[in-house]
Amino acid sequence: MLSLRSKRVLFPLLFILFPILVLVGFRSYATSKDLKIIEDPATSIDSFYSAARHLRTYKGDAAFWLNIAGDPRYEPERRRFCARQFLVHFVKPGQPFQELLKMVGVPVSWISSEQIFETGDISGWMPVDRLMGGSMFVIRILPGGKDKYWIDLFIQFREVLDLDSVRKAFDGKKVTDSIAACLLTDCVAWDSIDLEDRFGKPPPGSQ
Numbered sequence: 001m002l003s004l005r006s007k008r009v010l011f012p013l014l015f016i017l018f019p020i021l022v023l024v025g026f027r028s029y030a031t032s033k034d035l036k037i038i039e040d041p042a043t044s045i046d047s048f049y050s051a052a053r054h055l056r057t058y059k060g061d062a063a064f065w066l067n068i069a070g071d072p073r074y075e076p077e078r079r080r081f082c083a084r085q086f087l088v089h090f091v092k093p094g095q096p097f098q099e100l101l102k103m104v105g106v107p108v109s110w111i112s113s114e115q116i117f118e119t120g121d122i123s124g125w126m127p128v129d130r131l132m133g134g135s136m137f138v139i140r141i142l143p144g145g146k147d148k149y150w151i152d153l154f155i156q157f158r159e160v161l162d163l164d165s166v167r168k169a170f171d172g173k174k175v176t177d178s179i180a181a182c183l184l185t186d187c188v189a190w191d192s193i194d195l196e197d198r199f200g201k202p203p204p205g206s207q
Contacts, residue, residue, distance in 0.1 A: 098180035153189050
């Protein structure tokens with residue numbers, strides 16, 4: 001049996017820990033429910049969009065996100081979001097370009113070399129501060145249509161890379177060792193939820 005002194009210590013501790021444990025359990029249940037919504041191609045786009053907002057900070061497993069991103073059974077919005085989750089949580093500045101390509105598993109169906117552009121061709125505000133003397137590119141993930149959820153990926157290198165080499169790399173073609181060794185200084189996935197949070201709603205023509 002517990003001594004009186006032990007009870008005096010244990011009971012207040014349980015009183016503090018119990019609501020924390022309940023909250024952790026509820027969050028785990030909610031996350032599991034949202035993941036099932038994302039994984040089930042039969043769920044509505046509005047249910048997906050709600051789950052996507054809840055899961056933005058959830059890292060999860062890289063294979064889960066990549067499998068859905070590359071599966072044409074899912075609608076483009078869902079595939080874009082899963083690509084976003086992988087890119088945000090598993091690709092980090094300082095990684096060599098070759099490591100990014102290997103992690104993505106190029107070539108992949110959700111990145112088309114024809115949808116890779118130098119940012120010098122793009123006007124307006126961008127979510128990445130440009131480095132002097134470097135190079136930056138934007139990749140439109142599964143573009144097209146007037147879907148509710150869309151995403152652009154901005155990648156920046158300290159070195160100068162030409163557009164043709166970057167496109168070849170994402171097509172899975174061999175690139176020089178010097179290009180493969182270039183280091184990412186930024187990798188930012190910018191999507192329609194970011195725009196809604198920043199502006200209240202996506203501005204006209206933002207897709």
